[in-house]
Amino acid sequence: MKLMHPNTNIVCTHYFWGNPFKIKFRKHYCYKCGRRLIIVDHRQDENQPYNATPEYDFITPVTELTHFNKFDHDVFYCPGCDEYTEFITQTSMEDIEIIAKKVIKYFKKRGRTINIQRCFETKEGKIVKVCDLKDAKNMCLLIEEDERDSMLFPIPIIQLKELAKPYEFQLNKKDLIQFIET
């Protein structure tokens, strides 16, 4: 969507990324503090000092958007952490949680009680419960079951090359089941 600001010559574009159904119909919580997230309009100016917006790389040429000098899009915001999270990043993390719950159910039906918790492997190789995604190498699922050694299933954190550099996590339910079964 192109917008001309009425009093200026600024060409503004409002862009939208993410699955609208996942955004609208799910309840969204901060992955760090657990607070309910709100949706805010995040306006980014190309002329802003580059280091003021480290997550936004306007130097990367995005052919379709190069003639705009304002970028405007909705993002999640956590009032507790004062942090913005891209729609794709948040819903992708939620997708992992949904898969984990399904896998727990799958094993429960087969008489095994497992527990799956999310944690992160930092770039330094430490396993922590919460960390900034920019400092993380992998998201990990900690899988615990009575009388078995706990296991870590790593999920690589992929940073997409799009304008706002959202993160994405890919997990296949079958792969996780297979990992736990073997």
Ligand SMILES: [Zn+2]
């Ligand atoms: Zn928070």
